[in-house]
Structure formats: C-alpha cells, structure tokens
Amino acid sequence: MKRVLVATAGGDCPGLNAVIRAIVKRASQERDWEILGSIQAFNGVLWEPTEVKILDEEAVAGIHFQGGTIIETTNKGGPFAWPIKDKDGKWTTADRSEEMIRKLMYMGVDAVINIGGDGSQRISQALYEKGLNIIGVPKTIDNDLSATEATFGYQTAVQIATEAVDKLVTTAASHNRVMVLEVMGRDAGWIALNAAVAGGAEICLIPEIPYDIDKVVEKINERFVRDRGFTIIVIAEGAKAIGKDASKEHNDEIGYANAKLSGAATRLVEELKEAGIKHSIRKAVLGHIQRGGIPIAYDRVLATQFGVKAFEMVMEGKFGEMVAFHPPDIVSVPFKEAIKEPHFVTLDSALVRNARGVGISFGD
Secondary structure, three states, rough: OEEEEEEEEOOOOHHHHHHHHHHHHHOOOOEEEEEEOOOOOOOOOOOOOOOEEOHHHHHHOOOOOOOOOOOOOOEOOOOOOOOOOOOOEEEEEEEEHHHHHHHHOOOOOOOOEEEHHHHHHHHHHHHHHHHOOOOEOOOOOOOOEOOOOOOOOOOHHHHHHHHHHHHHHHHHHHOOOEEEEEEEEOOHHHHHHHHHHHHHHOOOEEHHHHHHHHHHHHHHOOOEEEEEEEEEEEEEOOOOEEEOOEEOOOOOOOOOOOEOOOHHHHHHHHHHHOOOOOOEEEEEEOHHOOOOOOOHHHHHHHHHHHHHHHHHHHOOOOEHHHHHHHOOOEEEHHHHHOOOHHHHHHOHHHHHHHOOOOOOOOOO
C-alpha cells in the first residue's frame, strides 16, 4: 500500500476541502493508494502522539462546498521553526525537519502534498532539498503567487467583498456618508481592486500604490454638493500613506511569524478627519469573513483541478514542483519558480487602467 500525506497550511480559504476531496477521489481510481491527512499542517506529524487521519471516500463525501478544511490548518511554527519553551520560560524555535522526515518514513509515507501559500511552499522547497518527496498546491486568498494565473478561494473573497460594497452603497447614500471598507491584502491589493471595480467604489487604496491623503480628500469632495452625496472607499489591510508603514498591532501569539496587520481603515478615518473632512464617516472591516463560508463554483472547479493534478504528479514522480494554472491548462512548475516572484498589482496593469478609466482614484 502506497501512502500520500496531505497537509493544509497557512490561512484558510474557501476551496481547501474541494482540493482534499479531489485528491482522495482521484486516488480511489487507482489500486493500492491510501491518503492520510495531517492535522494542523505538519503539526499532526510532529505532535506526540501523532494526529493523522485516514482520508477515504466516506471521509470526504460532500465536503467540496464546505468552507475551511477538515484537517485544520495553522500559520504558526512549522518543521523548521517549531516553538519550544526553554528553562527560563522564554520561547524559542527548533529545527525538527529531519526528525519529521524520519517519522514520515517510519509511517510509510511515500509522498506529501502540501497545500499552502508562499511561506508554505518555501517550506516545501526546503523539505524537498532534504530529500522529501513533496508536491505543492498553491493556496493564497490574496492571489499573490506569480507562477499561477489564479488560486482557489480568491474569487470567493472578491465576491464577498463586492457584496459588502453593494450593501454599503445603499446606507452611504441614505446618510450622505463616506464609507470605508477594509478588505484583506497584506502586500497585494487584488481583492480591493476587483471589489472596487465590481462594486463601483470611488476610491481604492492598495499596498502597491501609497496614497496621498490630500488626493483622497480631493476625490471625496468631488462627490458632495452642499453636504449631500456619498463616497465608497475600499482599502486593503496593507495599504499605507506615502512615507508611512502599514498599520500593525502587537501580536504575542507563539510561532506566528508574520506581522499582524490591523487598523488600515481606522487610520484612514483619522487621517481624513485631520485633513479636514467634515462629512460623516463610517468604517467596516471584513476580516476573516472573507475566508469563511461556501466557495463559489469557480473556486470549487479550480480546487478540484488542482487536487486531481497534484495526485497525478505524485504518480508521475514530479516532486519538487507545485501545481499551477496556466490558462487553459493545469500544469506544474518547480518550487523555485513558484516562490521566486510575488504577483503584485502594477501601475500599468490592465485592471488599474480600467479602474482609472471609470474614475476610481488610487490616491496618487
């Protein structure tokens, strides 16, 4: 019996369960293959006792439309930075990667499929370099991996953000207000940009284009005549004013490596008031609402394609590679290519030009 271990790592997003189901369903078409799921990324392998579950057709029945992941996930620690507490009570990290690989060999695991974003695939590359048979499936709600045209979960997040803009338009118009909607987007503003265009926002602030608060104020004032009118602003969590850093908050979670972004909308409201805006301003922060719920059909299809391709790559021995969408084909690319360059919004991108064409201001 050959064994494949599946792990979901990093932040969750709609479509993860569809990938897991597709891997299991595709494996069931072959003889002598067993799929295992590691609980909370690689934690399930490293924990004592081990927490790994068998993923058969019964286990994945009907999960394709469910949000989240049935094998859970985590964005803390990992095999190369396992949190440990020293004798003084201080937290540090240890490299347990070789221990994990030995344990996988003891468990009879022939290959690993790691479903995760940029950081997770960097871990995949490092494990591959240590000799582990591993394949990656891209998962990033920000759509910020350049090696693939799209990632599952992203379109669902855009849909959720767009629906929020739609709802804010009616209340903003009723009260003659400026409404600020904060959406996800640590370094890449794709969710904010698409939601702004689809929802008809007047202003879109993203990490790639630092904004001039005076330009934002100018756009807002254009929308009001004798104190009547409204403005919708979509801001990514990583957006920042010219010469300033993104808004962050203190985070004492053990093993959490990324800076915790928070407060982009709050800071913008303060900046607008300081700049002289007298109109009523309200903010809404979508946060993890964008990560939850039912994936739209597009993401279910893409996730299913990724899952099938990942298992077929295992059978073909294409280790050290990640699944990617190169329209119209689902292909594989080496990890080094996958993590080499992020996918950012650029000033000359077609959608930015289109947004400017309908009057959306980026505050620049």
